[in-house]
Amino acid sequence: MNAVVFAYHDVGVRCLKVLLARGVRVALVVTHEDSATENIWFNSVAGVCREYGIPYITPEDPKSPQLFTQVQAAQPDFIFSFYYRHMLPVNLLALAKHGAYNMHGSLLPKYRGRVPINWAVLHGETETGATLHEMAAKPDAGAIVAQTAVPILPDDTAFEVFGKVVVAAEQTLWRVLPLILAGRTPKLPNDLSKGSYFGGRKPEDGRIDWKKPAQHVHNLVRTVAPPYPGAFEEIAGDKITLVRTRLVPASARPTLERSHGAQDKFFEGGRLYARCGDGNYLQILGIQINDQDASLNNYLKYMAV
Template sequence: MNAVVFAYHDVGLRCLKVLLARGVRVSLVVSHEDSPGENIWFGSVAQLCREAGIACITPTDPKSPQLLAQVQAAQPDFIFSFYYRHMLPQEILGVPRHGAFNMHGSLLPKYRGRVPINWAVLHGETETGATLHEMTAKPDAGAIVAQTSVPILPDDTAHEVFAKVVVAAEQTLWSALPAMLSGRTPRLPNNLAAGSYFGGRKPEDGRIDWRRTAREVHNLVRAVAPPYPGAFEEIAGDKITITRTRLVLPAAHPALQKTHGMQDKFFEGGKLYARCGDGDFLQILGIQINDQDASLNNYLKYMAS
């Protein structure tokens, strides 16, 4: 079987390796140029293609006639999209003989759309996963082929969850491919009415509102912790990014409420705490000042300002 693969990021890299390990002939890979302004903390699909001798192109417009012609010339049996950042036009989806399939980083139909892992952590979900599904004109709306779930632990960051989802994506594709390659691709219902859709996020969306509950602030910190842009506040013209927190249960620390009930931030026993809008506390475990790692003691000057 021959495939054209649209791929980027770690999911793209690992799923491309799965295709090769399963004996799929990949005649063309379509990827992205790394952006100079982006924190590139993930593996390179283009590098794998160079090592494996696979043709790899990085067009800026997935709707271009040139790209359509290149995909058609490859005469693929399948098209796969693994964390490629653009929607593919219907003309391309109609090229492969046995269908076009995408790997999405959630348990569809939940969290359709952009940055699904970050949204799942932000909303305090306890599990997410990877879903292989058929591509249609509507995003993440096609029939489900297979999916694998992973847990989200209470203090997991989106980056930690992403690593789990990469493995889930690899397992999902590995398990589904034998049936797909033999012409028996499962197509299970993707009930959009039972799911949800979310758009992209901007760095400004990480601004902390300490009037929110402690759990909401904690989830925000986890959802956008580095290598993502981070949860931040601005004090005296400086950007303070909170990189790691822990929920403090009032019942376990009654002295905090009694002694520091009205203070927003304070040190107690060498630990830094923040009081949130619901009266509960977070322990602040890591900070950056103007995007540079800093000691918690550096926060003292801002507390005194």
């Protein structure tokens, strides 16, 4: 079988390798140029193509007539999209003789749209996963082909969850690809009324509001912890980024309040604590100051500001 693959990021790398391992002929890969303004902490689809001798292109516009012509010339039986960052137009999808499929980083129909792993962590989900689905005119709206769940532990960062979802995506595609190639593709309902849709996130969305409950602030820190831009506050002209936090058990609250009253931030036994809007506490386990790693003791000079 002949495939055209739109791919980027670690999911793109691993799923492209699954296709090759299953004997799919990849006639063309469409990927992105890495941006000089982005922190590139993930593996390169273009690098895989160079390693395996697969032709690849990096067009800026997936709706361009030139791209349509190139995909058409490849005569794809299938089109796959693995973490490619643009929606593909319907006329392009129609070039696939036997179907066009996308790998999405959530358990659809939940968390359709952009950065689904980050949104799941922010909302305190205990589970997410990877879903292979048919591509349609609307984002993440086609029939579900297969999905694999992974746990989100209470202190997992979005980066750690992303690593699990990469494995889940690889397992999902490996498991269902023989059925797809045999013309027996499963098609399960993707009921959008039971799901949710979210847009992209900006660095400013990581600004901390200490009036929020401790669980909310903890989830925000986990959501945007490095390599993402980080949860931050600004004090005396400096940017303070929380790298990692932990919820303090409610049973410890009376002891902390007897020692420190209603202080917003304080050291106790060499540990740095912050009081949130609901009266509960976070232990701050790591910080950066102006995007540079710093000792927790460096926070002392900000506590009187």
